[in-house]
Amino acid sequence: MVVHSSALQAEPTLTLYAGEEEQSPDTWADRYTDVWLLLEVTAEDDAGEPVLGKLRVITTDPMTLAFQQLWRTYADRGILTLLCHSTYADPQPYVVAYAP
């Protein structure tokens, strides 16, 4: 699958990251706020847990066609990616089951 650069540039919710530095997923997550991050995984531990990755895409909306197509290109090439969320700006609510 080919994703045309014009389509990516026209998508305001998506930013391509050109750097090549490798960081842990938690380090990448701590650098940003309220966005989704697509990492190209460059190192895993013996259980397959991603431990290092290159940041490839920053997006506020992973449902867009442009992001979905871009994400898919990595899978089509057999490149392992990790989709994770950055730090949340507001305090997270506690997640519980409750009966009012």
Add this chain to the structure above:
Amino acid sequence: MPREWAAFRPQTLPIITVRRDSWAVRALADTGAQRSLIHPRLLLQLGVPTHGELPLVGLGGPMLRVPRVQLEGFSVARHPLQTFEAGVVNMDHLRLGIDLILGINAFVGYRLQFDFTAGRLYLLAEQVRSA
């Protein structure tokens, strides 16, 4: 031999990494859920078709009917999960950064052990007991 546990941040919800082929995403391991849930964005990515509806109810909420899918090929810490049923739900309002909630139906064939101090979810394959 690979380790038998998936890591999560100590003393937090057990949000672990789940893999299928070249996709790795975050998932909440939820032993209080009878069925699993998948976010529409991951379903779109995987191209899995929906089949009918799944009735869901949470404490304090109304009953919902959501699209139902069969998920296969997922693994946790290199331990393969059997094909399991999931409902399609957007869970972004939880603000957990997850694409899956793995209910108890996702862990068929495993005994789970949570170590919240160390941040480890152990998946222990069930031994086949002879009669």
